[in-house]
Amino acid sequence: MPTHTLACGNRAQQLAQHINLPNRHSLTAVPASRNLVFLTELAHEVLPVDPTPSLAEIAAQPDVPHLGHPAPAPQHPSEPLRFIILGSDAALSAVLTRLMRADHLWAEIAFIPVSASVAAVNWGLSSDPVEAADFAMSAPVCPAPTIRSDKGLVVAGSATLTAEANAQYTGEIIVDDTTVLFHRNSAPEKRPLFGEYGARLIPMVDAPGIVAAKLITPLEGAAGRRRVPLEKLYTRWHTPGLRWLTRGAHQPAAIVEPEHVFQGRAVQTGGEKIIVTIDGIAAQRPVKRATFYRHLRDLQVVRNPTAESGNFPYAGKNT
Incomplete structure (x- = not known):
């Protein structure tokens, strides 16, 4: 399975090298969309043509299916493609936003937080980078809803x-x-x-x-x-x-x-x-x-399947 590590920021790049994660791409702390164009190139290597209905075609259908429990992606690439994002919630949001806009949310997403992270808590991830890296490399996908703004930005944590x-x-x-x-x-x-x-x-x-x-x-x-x-x-x-x-x-x-x-x-x-x-x-x-x-598309997330997100702490913010 092709696996690529997106190390966002200096701290993330140091950790990626220390943990020896595969196919490392060094990016800024919050990468701009223009710096993530290569994600589309990598996606096309395993899925040159997406045979499933486009987002516009789905939205135009008179019987758009009700969005119930998140489900596996309908696309079937030649082999799974996994992106491991190493960085902050803002970095994760930037990557998810790029993938959503390019309609590549069928790609598997793993996350290794380098600081306090709401997304990591939501997904039941370890705060220890070594444990989180092992999980990111080996754990299976467990779909989750994609939440976006009307400006086309994905919310990773909050x-x-x-x-x-x-x-x-x-x-x-x-x-x-x-x-x-x-x-x-x-x-x-x-x-x-x-x-x-x-x-x-x-x-x-x-x-x-x-x-x-x-x-x-x-x-x-x-x-x-x-x-x-x-x-x-x-x-x-x-x-x-x-x-x-x-x-x-x-x-x-x-x-x-x-x-x-x-x-x-x-x-x-x-x-x-x-x-x-x-x-x-x-x-x-x-x-x-x-x-x-x-x-309309769900995230294909590498997360703890028993995680329960959306728990607001009474005693302050969990960021």
Whole structure:
């Protein structure tokens, strides 16, 4: 089976050499699409012509099949092709985006994280590079949904919808038919300890595809004079007569509301000056609307089949 290692960044390149991974390609920490054109050349070596219906043909069908449990790819190359991505979630997102746009998601994808990784947690991967490398080389594929944005970017680990300058969110966020957040405009200087700060979404490893939760603190918490344990801080804030005890407390970052976690096939939002961040990379400009949804092709991922993704930690972000 042809196996190629994409070492993204200096740390990844050092690890790839140390572990002695096969067919190493040295890339930047977050490779640009133009630097990943060779993936198409490698794909064509084992599948010169894709006989299956194109994405446009599938979308034009009057009876597009319901996207249920993720399934193996319908393509049958002459032999399996595996890409091992060594790097960050952002690097993994860049590679998946290129493969999705070229319609090569039939290729097998393995991942070795070089830092804290939501994707690795979702896929049940070891944080030890040697163990992760052994798994990436030998474990079988276990399909998972492909989650993308309306801008054609794949979410590898997580994405957020927030306002500028860590302010409260102005707008509405919906998962399928369920409202996760609805908040009208508030004064910019108003930044409560716990409030309406947007949402965070994570790809699931099974149907329906996305799990999303409301952010009740900003991505960057405000510094305070003292630190209070999160559960105690949360309880005091929401208990009449005790909120004054939170004055001067450090604001924790990127906390999600445990009672506002929802699953669905799509996440939509409309509002003012929305910042879309995918795997730690923020869009260059704010937008008025954004959508994340499940792609027609599933990922062919080398992952732990018993992994359960979409578990939001109450005590902070898992990035």
